[in-house]
Amino acid sequence: MERTTELSSAEEGVSKVLERGRLLQEEASSLTTRWTRDADVLSQQAVALLSDITSLKAEINNASEKDEITQPVAQKLEEELYKLQKMMYDGDTASLLPSKANGYFLRMLLGSVNVRATRKDGRYKVKEEYNAYRDRTAVMFLTFPVILLILKNQVWNGCFPALPVQIYQSWLLFFYTSLALRENILRVNGSDIRPWWVYHHYCAMLMALVSLTWGIQGHPSCTRKQQGVRLFLGWAVMQGVAMLLQNRYQRQRLYTRIALGKAGRMDVVWGETAGVKGQLWVLYPLLFILQGFQFFIGLLLLRTAVLEVSFEWQVVACGLLLIIMAVGNFVNTVATLVAKAKIKAKMKKKGKQMLHRMTSKKVS
Structure with a gap:
């Protein structure tokens, strides 16, 4: 019971x-x-x-x-x-606005999943993680090639072993892939990243992938065989310095623009998208030098492919990609300078018009 x-x-x-x-x-x-x-x-x-x-x-x-x-x-x-x-x-209304569709890159890696954050604090978290990732990797971007160049002279007797260089190229592939992924997610969430910088990272990803299959040993003259590698590592050191300077100047500038209400909290800076007065005289010359050096390395690789009796296809592919990226970077840098000049000219014109009107009123 x-x-x-x-x-x-x-x-x-x-x-x-x-x-x-x-x-x-x-x-x-x-x-x-x-x-x-x-x-x-x-x-x-x-x-x-x-x-x-x-x-x-x-x-x-x-x-x-x-x-x-x-x-x-x-x-x-x-x-x-x-x-x-x-x-x-920037507010909660953003979740109600039509979102950008996932691009081919996001669909290829993540499928059709929705990567847009519904809350504004979630979107800001995505942006802050992106900025923190850029700061961390800028240090690695500079340190990695410096260590390789030092070891080449001090330990490896002037010739790079294949494995350390391939590890660096694998890291570059991971670095540019993760950057492109994060930037595509940021664009879906309302950031103003220029399309060129995403395309630039696609090219860099492809170049890193191609360079992984490029044998840097086996030539009777190690110095001749690895000339392109040495030049590329030298360019990477300069690029790392530029990245550190850009992150410092541009972060300060972006915070100022947000405080003045001239930029949104989801806006980000990459490449030559923002700057302060000193940046015009410090960063832009360095960026133009980097772009010229990058173009020179691309031409040098293509020249090697023409003059050598036997050459790898990777030489031609890397040379063309370097030239494409150098030209694209140069065009975007010039476009930024032109845009800044137009804004200054417009402000100057408005100032003259206001002064003329005030003068006319006093005369009348």
Whole structure:
């Protein structure tokens, strides 16, 4: 009798738990339905608001050109609209805006999984991890080739063994692949990374992969065989120094722009996308030297392929990739300088117009 009572009590407990679970599932399903419906409504409102902001910017610009409103008023209105737009992209509203589709690179590595963070703190975490990764790897980018060059002269009698160089090339493949992956995720989450820098990392990934199959031993003259490797390591040292300087200058500049409301919290800097006054005289000459050196190494490898009786196909592939990356970097650097010059000229023109109007009012 006692056993029967225990069984009926257990059955009653299981029945109650099952009922609670069913009710909880129904409530959760109802909540999800309501959230989806409300999110769709808010998403339509957010898209419409962005469209209105774009229309208002064009209207303000036309009114300013026709002198229907003064330049200070137009500038103030544009700044207010810019702050509103940044607030939408940086705040919780960003999760309601249409997201960029995963590119081919993300689909190839991750499939069609959604990599967009729904909360703003999650997006900021992705960006901060990216910046921290850049800082860590910049030190490694500089240290690794320096160690190889020192060991070449002190331990290896002027000739690189194949294994240490292949380890470095494997690290480069991992480095550029992880950078490209992180940058694609950042772009999906609203960052303003220029497409060229992602393409640049694709080229660098391909070059690292090709160089892994390039035998650097077996030639009667070790110095002649490994000339391209030595030059590339020398360029890598210079690139590491430039990366450290860029990270320092650009991080400070980005924080300042965010504080002034001229950049969003999800914006990042890479390459020549930002700078301070001293950077123009320190970093840009170094960057142009690096690009010229990179172009020279590419030409040297192609020249070797033409002059040598027997050569590896990797020589031609690496030479072409280096030239493509050097030209692309140069074009983007020049484009950045031109954009900065246009902004300065526009500000100078606005200043002259304001001064002319103030002078005219005083005369009248």
